[in-house]
Amino acid sequence: xxxxxxGIARLAAALLLSAAVCFATESxxxxxxGLATARSDGPENALSGVLExxxxxRLDIAMQRVEALxxxxxxxxxxxxxxxxxxxxxxxPLETFGDVPKTVPREKVEDLRAEALSRLRALRxxxxxxxxxxxxxQMQADEKQLLMVDSRRSRLYVFENVGGRPQYxxxxxxxxxxxxxxxxxxxxxKTPIGIYHVIANLPRQKLTDFYGIGAFPIDYPNAWxxxxxxxxxxxxxxxxxxxxxxxxxxxSDGCIVLAxxxxxxxxxxxxxxxxxxxxxxxxxxxxxxxxxxxxxELAGAFEAWRAxxxxxxxxxxxxxxxERFSSGDQNLAEWSGHKRKVNGAKSWIKxxxxxxxxxxYPREKFVVVSFDQDYRSNNLxxxxxxxxxxxKEDGRWRILxxxxx
Amino acid sequence: xxxFPDPRPALAALVAALFCASAMADDIQDANKLLKSGQxxxxxxxxxxxxxxxxxxxxxxxxxxxxxxxxxxxxEATEMFLQLTxxxxxxxxxxxxxxxxxxxxxxxxxxxxxxxxxxRTHPSYATAYENLGDVYAKLxxxxxxxxxxxxxxxxxxxxxxxxxxxxxxxxxxxxxxxAAKPPVVAAAAAPATAPTPAPATTTAxxxxxxEPAAVAAAESKPAPEKPxxxxxxxxxxxxxxxxxxxxxxxxxxxxxxxxxxxxAKEFKTPGGEARTDWEKARRVRIDAPKxxxxxxxxPKVSLSADGQASVTFRQGYSSDVIKTATTIKTLVLAxxxxxxxxxxxxxxx
Numbered sequence: 001x002x003x004x005x006x007g008i009a010r011l012a013a014a015l016l017l018s019a020a021v022c023f024a025t026e027s028x029x030x031x032x033x034g035l036a037t038a039r040s041d042g043p044e045n046a047l048s049g050v051l052e053x054x055x056x057x058r059l060d061i062a063m064q065r066v067e068a069l070x071x072x073x074x075x076x077x078x079x080x081x082x083x084x085x086x087x088x089x090x091x092x093p094l095e096t097f098g099d100v101p102k103t104v105p106r107e108k109v110e111d112l113r114a115e116a117l118s119r120l121r122a123l124r125x126x127x128x129x130x131x132x133x134x135x136x137x138q139m140q141a142d143e144k145q146l147l148m149v150d151s152r153r154s155r156l157y158v159f160e161n162v163g164g165r166p167q168y169x170x171x172x173x174x175x176x177x178x179x180x181x182x183x184x185x186x187x188x189x190k191t192p193i194g195i196y197h198v199i200a201n202l203p204r205q206k207l208t209d210f211y212g213i214g215a216f217p218i219d220y221p222n223a224w225x226x227x228x229x230x231x232x233x234x235x236x237x238x239x240x241x242x243x244x245x246x247x248x249x250x251x252s253d254g255c256i257v258l259a260x261x262x263x264x265x266x267x268x269x270x271x272x273x274x275x276x277x278x279x280x281x282x283x284x285x286x287x288x289x290x291x292x293x294x295x296x297e298l299a300g301a302f303e304a305w306r307a308x309x310x311x312x313x314x315x316x317x318x319x320x321x322x323e324r325f326s327s328g329d330q331n332l333a334e335w336s337g338h339k340r341k342v343n344g345a346k347s348w349i350k351x352x353x354x355x356x357x358x359x360x361y362p363r364e365k366f367v368v369v370s371f372d373q374d375y376r377s378n379n380l381x382x383x384x385x386x387x388x389x390x391x392k393e394d395g396r397w398r399i400l401x402x403x404x405x
Numbered sequence: 406x407x408x409f410p411d412p413r414p415a416l417a418a419l420v421a422a423l424f425c426a427s428a429m430a431d432d433i434q435d436a437n438k439l440l441k442s443g444q445x446x447x448x449x450x451x452x453x454x455x456x457x458x459x460x461x462x463x464x465x466x467x468x469x470x471x472x473x474x475x476x477x478x479x480x481e482a483t484e485m486f487l488q489l490t491x492x493x494x495x496x497x498x499x500x501x502x503x504x505x506x507x508x509x510x511x512x513x514x515x516x517x518x519x520x521x522x523x524x525r526t527h528p529s530y531a532t533a534y535e536n537l538g539d540v541y542a543k544l545x546x547x548x549x550x551x552x553x554x555x556x557x558x559x560x561x562x563x564x565x566x567x568x569x570x571x572x573x574x575x576x577x578x579x580x581x582x583x584a585a586k587p588p589v590v591a592a593a594a595a596p597a598t599a600p601t602p603a604p605a606t607t608t609a610x611x612x613x614x615x616e617p618a619a620v621a622a623a624e625s626k627p628a629p630e631k632p633x634x635x636x637x638x639x640x641x642x643x644x645x646x647x648x649x650x651x652x653x654x655x656x657x658x659x660x661x662x663x664x665x666x667x668x669a670k671e672f673k674t675p676g677g678e679a680r681t682d683w684e685k686a687r688r689v690r691i692d693a694p695k696x697x698x699x700x701x702x703x704p705k706v707s708l709s710a711d712g713q714a715s716v717t718f719r720q721g722y723s724s725d726v727i728k729t730a731t732t733i734k735t736l737v738l739a740x741x742x743x744x745x746x747x748x749x750x751x752x753x754x
Contacts, residue, residue, distance in 0.1 A: 060677025077552045084548030090541040100549045108553045243554070 042172065042262065043073050043245070044123045047116070050082060062086055076245040078112050078119075111248030118154040118249050119173055127157065127168045127285070134284040136166040137295040137367060138358035145269055147237075149174065149256060149279040151181045151191065154249040156256065157283065158266060165288075172266065175247040175257035181281060182363075183220065186232035189253050191279060192220045193362050198237070198275045201267075212239020213260045216270055218277050223387070223403070224361070227328075237277070239263045280362035298358060298390060301397035302369060306351050314340045322391060322398035350376040366391040366400055433464050445472050463493055467572045470502060474568060479506050490522070494689050495724060497523040497530045498569045504536060505566040513543045516566075525676060525686060528752040529732050536566040642706040645714045645738060648745035649701055652736075653720075657699040661688050669739060669746035694724035714738045714745065 046069040053062035063086050069079045081098050088099055098109035133148055139161040146166055148157045156174045159166035176191040177183070183192040196218040204214050215238035221230045232254070239260040240246060246259050256279075258266065301320070308316040318336050325332040343349065352374035360367045366389040373386045387405035390397050432455050439448035449472050455465040470485035483506050489499035500523035507516035517540050523533040550556060648667070655663035665684055674683040691697065700721035707715045720734040737749035 058677075064677070077554070079552075080548045081552035084545040084552060087541045087545035087548060091538040091545070092542075098549075098552075100553065101546075104549070104553060104555060108555070112552060 042119075042259070043069060043076055043079070044119045044173075046072070047078065047119060048123055050079075051120070054082075054086075059086060059089065073245045075243060078116055078246075081109070081112050111251070114249045115154075115173070115246065122153060122155050122171060122173065125153075127171070129168075130287055131285040132166060132288050132291050133157070133159070133278075134286040134291060135278050135280065135360040135362065137291065137298060137360065138356055139164050139166060140355045140357035140370070142271075142355060143274055143276065143357070144271060145169070145275060147266070147275065147277045148283055149176070149191075149277065150283040151176055151193070151280065152282045156258065156266070170265070172258055172262040173246060175249060175251050175255075177252055177254040178250050180250065181279070183232055183235070183254055184228075184230045187253075188232070191252070191254050191256065192225065192230075192235060193279055193281060194220070194222060194224060195359050195361055195368055196220055196222060196235070196277045196279065198270050198272055198277060201270070201272055202236075204239075207238075210241050211236070212241060213263055214239055214267060216267065216272075224364075224389075237263070237266075276357070276359060278359065278362060295358065298367060298369075298397055301390070302353075302356075302358075305399070306353055309343075309351050310349050312343050312346055312349055314343055317343065320399055321402075322393060322400050325399060326401055328401070328403055345379075347378040350374075352376075361389070370405055430464075433468060436465075436468055440468070440472055440475065445476050448472050461492070463489060463496065464572055467499065470499070471568070471570060474502065474506060479510060482506055490519075494522075494693050495526060496572065497527040497533060498572050500526065501530070501533045501536060501569050504533075504540065505568045508536075508540055508543070508566045513540050513547065516540045517544060521676060526690065528675065532567055532569050539566055641708070642714075645706050645716060645745050646704055648738060649704060649716050649718070649736060652747065653699040653701050656691065657697050659691055659694075659697060661691050664691065667747050669741060669748045671748055672746075673749050675750065697724045698722070712740065713748065 046065065050062050050065045050069060053059070053065055063083070066079055066083045066086060069076065070083065073079065081100075085094055085097065085099055088094060097113055100109055135148065136146060136159065139146060139159075141161075141164070143161050145161060146159045148159065149155070150157065154174055154176060155171050157171045158169040160169050161167075178189040181191045181193050183190040198216045199219045200217045202211075202215040202217065204212070207215060215236045217234070217236045220235040221232065235254050235256075237256045237258065240257060240263075247257055251257070256277075305317070305320040308320065311317070314336075318339060321332055321335065323332060325335060327335055330338065353371045354374070356369065356371040358367055358369050369388045369390055371386055372383065374383050375381060385405040387401075387403060388399050389401040391400045392398075432451065436448045436451040436455070439445075439451060449469065452465050452469045452472065455462060456469065459465065466485055466489055470482050470489065473479075473482035473485060483503065486499040486503040486506070489496065490503060493499070500519045504516040504519035504523065507513070507519060517537065520533050520537040520540060524530055524537065527533075652664065652667040655667065665687065672680070674680060676683075678686075698721070702719040702721060704716050704718035707717075709715065715735060715737050717733065717735045719731055721731050732752050735749075735751050736747050738745040739748045740746075
């Protein structure tokens with residue numbers, strides 16, 4: 001009457017088996033076993049402890065642990081759901097994880113189940129020390145950190161800049177758009193895929209409780225989005241309302257939502273106008289040596305472009321531009337004609353580059369190279385921030401787009 | 406299960422049957438009849454008269470708590486049952502009724518605590534189990550509401566738990582074996598005058614081995630002495646049974662340290678509570694009564710491959726505050742440093 005190990009075993013099974021499937025498929029992927037690194041004191045370890053106790057059929061221990069978890073995070077809904085199951089299991093066999101009355105919409109339970117799976121998967125799939133995200137070839141010198149969102153895992157990874165290379169710091173559970181990713185239209189409730197930057201810091205005093213402890217807007221739609229006709233606005237990184245610790249994996253209107261405690265940690269080191277936020281379907285991981293080879297190759301092409309521009313040899317200089325090149329208002333032929341005329345008239349040109357950043361664009365084949373360009377010549381000098389899209393075609397890196405940033 | 410605060414008339418006959426012909430019991434019975442016949446005020450007057458003479462009397466106080474509960478006076482009823490749990494922590498009924506009142510007020514966490522106490526006191530107490538099941542369901546429902554940010558709207562259905570209406574020490578009817586026991590003589594310290602069940606002939610509980618210092622126990626020890634049952638056992642079984650009998654003896658002699666020393670370090674506490682909490686609770690239970698009788702009847706020993714021994718027996722228990730309760734008990738023992746120690750204790754086979 002009181003204890004029903006069979007029921008609770010099903011609870012464990014319902015949750016853990018599906019988790020196990022995920023773990024099995026992913027352990028074969030680029031992610032490996034955990035690298036112990038500093039991270040936030042989130043509820044994932046405690047949650048895992050509760051489920052381990054359930055798995056061992058130590059329901060008394062599981063109850064103690066879930067109650068401790070609730071004491072630490074009183075608004076952690078997932079913990080309340082599991083506590084409900086542990087109590088219910090004492091009165092009757094459970095039929096499923098989150099064995100709530102039939103009158104309750106099942107989606108609400110599924111949301112929490114999805115959150116549980118995301119959190120558990122992240123706990124077991126920590127980035128391995130030998131693995132680096134394929135998107136980050138070069139961080140610019142003054143960028144302290146870079147954020148990367150793995151949409152499929154509902155996870156935000158924080159990397160710090162160590163000599164231009166990303167080094168993993170921590171990762172956090174995030175909520176993304178209700179309708180998934182690849183935002184294209186205003187109101188589509190999707191999170192954009194692409195490379196963005198944090199552009200503002202909105203303190204909580206200026207916001208309603210819905211946004212939690214603060215918000216950091218990002219620059220969607222960026223130049224690439226606009227070139228594709230994508231619209232919408234107001235994609236933010238923000239916190240969580242006071243009545244809940246976290247929200248389901250797919251629940252926002254496109255924003256990236258963190259637990260308040262996590263946003264507090266992440267927000268501390270964000271640089272407004274500088275910190276990149278790369279949002280991908282799934283982060284591609286590679287080994288440091290492969291990434292370094294790719295970086296060296298692109299850096300070589302970039303340096304050749306700079307040197308050839310200085311040389312005033314128009315053919316060599318223009319050979320770095322792809323056939324499909326566009327500057328937004330000029331195609332390759334127009335661009336070539338203009339450059340031949342201008343460069344041919346110079347007696348000397350000096351091009352300095354600094355603060356170079358090279359980031360692969362998610363879902364696209366190009367790498368965004370951003371840099372400060374210090375251009376000097378016998379009759380004109382200017383300093384500007386420039387952005388180029390480099391694409392590898394027929395084994396050679398070429399410029400697809402070039403413009404001011 | 407009957408709704409609090411409705412009376413349970415079906416139990417009246419049983420209650421009556423359990424009361425013996427002592428003057429006190431007659432008065433209690435009269436008060437009970439008055440309550441049952443819808444005259445709570447008269448019942449209260451009768452009980453108050455009894456309490457004027459014997460302020461500590463557990464039965465009268467319990468009945469007074471019931472009267473308050475029936476009148477819907479939750480505050481006084483709570484006070485009455487709460488005080489009873491403090492004075493007689495061995496009794497499961499006051500915990501149960503306290504829980505019923507807490508639950509009726511929507512205080513399910515407190516109700517759960519009281520019911521778990523009740524069951525800890527008497528692991529086979531069916532009413533408390535049923536009530537606890539309901540309380541767990543309520544708590545689960547509240548947890549779900551918090552998880553899903555909904556109001557399941559069942560907050561109204563509060564009054565479903567069963568109030569127990571008789572104080573019999575929690576012996577479940579199915580397995581209770583009443584033992585011969587005279588009314589407790591009113592001593593200076595005024596032990597509870599609990600209803601005395603009619604003598605039964607089923608099983609005369611046997612005494613554990615004699616206690617040199619058990620003066621109090623001697624007073625309340627009317628049961629005829631019986632030689633300790635020694636089943637023809639293999640030598641290894643004898644060693645195990647010696648341990649079980651020594652355990653019962655330590656318990657009956659209220660030697661708590663010796664009693665606790667029979668539990669192995671890895672002993673699994675029944676409610677999963679911390680060892681220190683469990684020990685504290687046991688100490689209170691064993692210290693509370695003036696005398697305790699524990700008997701071990703028809704023990705069966707089975708040895709398992711891992712070297713553990715499982716002993717199942719009919720345990721007879723009685724004390725000056727509790728009538729006899731017989732339960733089937735199983736002790737699992739393991740040998741550590743030459744001693745057989747208890748690693749598990751459970752009710753049932």
